[in-house]
Amino acid sequence: MLSAGSCGRKRLILPAFLAAVLLLSGCGKGSGGADGPPDTLQDRGEETTELSSSLSGSGKEEETGGKEKPRTDFHMNEEPIAVNRGEQLTIGFSQIGAESDWRLASSASMEQVFTSDNGYNLIFSDAQQKQENQIKAIREFIGQDVDYIILDPMTEYGWDSSLQEARDAGIPVIIVDREVKVEDEDLYAVWAGSDFRLEGDRACAWLEAYLETLPAMKDQKIGIVDVQGTLDASAQIGRSEAVREAVKKHENWELLDVECGDFVQAKGREVMEQMLRDYGSRINVVYCENDNMAYGVLEALENAGMKAGGDLASGEVLVISFDAARQGLEKTLQGEIAVDTECNPLYGPILSRIIMALEQGDELPKRNYFEEKQFSSLGTVTETTVNGSAYPVVLLTEELIQNREY
Numbered sequence: 001m002l003s004a005g006s007c008g009r010k011r012l013i014l015p016a017f018l019a020a021v022l023l024l025s026g027c028g029k030g031s032g033g034a035d036g037p038p039d040t041l042q043d044r045g046e047e048t049t050e051l052s053s054s055l056s057g058s059g060k061e062e063e064t065g066g067k068e069k070p071r072t073d074f075h076m077n078e079e080p081i082a083v084n085r086g087e088q089l090t091i092g093f094s095q096i097g098a099e100s101d102w103r104l105a106s107s108a109s110m111e112q113v114f115t116s117d118n119g120y121n122l123i124f125s126d127a128q129q130k131q132e133n134q135i136k137a138i139r140e141f142i143g144q145d146v147d148y149i150i151l152d153p154m155t156e157y158g159w160d161s162s163l164q165e166a167r168d169a170g171i172p173v174i175i176v177d178r179e180v181k182v183e184d185e186d187l188y189a190v191w192a193g194s195d196f197r198l199e200g201d202r203a204c205a206w207l208e209a210y211l212e213t214l215p216a217m218k219d220q221k222i223g224i225v226d227v228q229g230t231l232d233a234s235a236q237i238g239r240s241e242a243v244r245e246a247v248k249k250h251e252n253w254e255l256l257d258v259e260c261g262d263f264v265q266a267k268g269r270e271v272m273e274q275m276l277r278d279y280g281s282r283i284n285v286v287y288c289e290n291d292n293m294a295y296g297v298l299e300a301l302e303n304a305g306m307k308a309g310g311d312l313a314s315g316e317v318l319v320i321s322f323d324a325a326r327q328g329l330e331k332t333l334q335g336e337i338a339v340d341t342e343c344n345p346l347y348g349p350i351l352s353r354i355i356m357a358l359e360q361g362d363e364l365p366k367r368n369y370f371e372e373k374q375f376s377s378l379g380t381v382t383e384t385t386v387n388g389s390a391y392p393v394v395l396l397t398e399e400l401i402q403n404r405e406y
């Protein structure tokens, strides 16, 4: 049975902001950092050429209704930028909650960067998975007359009025991670986050390539279930769309069920238990939209006496996941998760660069993507292709996991 589940509803404006983009990509040395002096565009002049060439490698073309628009992919391993304008910048940050390892890592990233040593006063508001709490937090930030509001929106819709209030108060809003769909895009200054559809497309391209390495599965029916994240969240929308579209392209792939696990482990286990009761051994692939739900899925499989792994011909269930958090990667190294596509939560440093650029009056692209990787320990697929672009699949090692930041 296909259902919506129980979670809710069933420019590049070049010359002017090239410098800002270069600042944001920050591939050179000399970024201020917590201890160093504040960066300025001027004192980074020498790095500009170097950055320019490094950026050209990460520019991708995005389809926008027939019109192609250049896009910039932010590198994530950059130093934060400290501000120095004589007084602290007050930032109101509305976080969704603490539903996943990923979310905890994103909160930690914000708290590490927006410190008083770096020239910030961070007001952190945890919405506990409720959009109404985020709307309330925005109003409180306006009342506190913060300098910037950063919003990681739970779902895409329902933001017009509160963002309008922030605009009326003259407070710039930066949207991070998930997106908002609003009537007037000028209601926020910038969005920076993951390309969730691309993440899903890469996962499905990996599955397609992997199945080609299994002669015994050729032309066999491949039963897939999708354990979705919070409905109407960009991360859910993009990843779910990707698997739906991939299934349409493969005659032998069948989407048996789609249920919402709300990005949390317990719900992931619950919906998997139900799917196992409903479909049992017809399930060959679990497409799980984040790591925490995948941990729950793995528990459910184990309790049902089923083995997670890549040997489909002998009845193993192949689990696909997203985030690539440390525990997810450990399970990937053990082969329980077949492929884990990264969703990078370490957005604190990038946001400090965005704020620095806005402070200097630079015009930024409206939409900015984070660069992300894909990991597997199965080794047979080393590269995938999505819309004509090739993406490497990183062969996971213990060392990589040890060096993982989240």
Ligand code: AHR
Pocket (backbone or CB within 6 Å): 099, 100, 101, 102, 103, 177, 178, 235, 263, 289, 290, 291, 292, 322, 323, 343
């Ligand atoms: O919006 C990013 C998603 O939200 C991550 O995949 C998930 O783990 C988190 O809760």
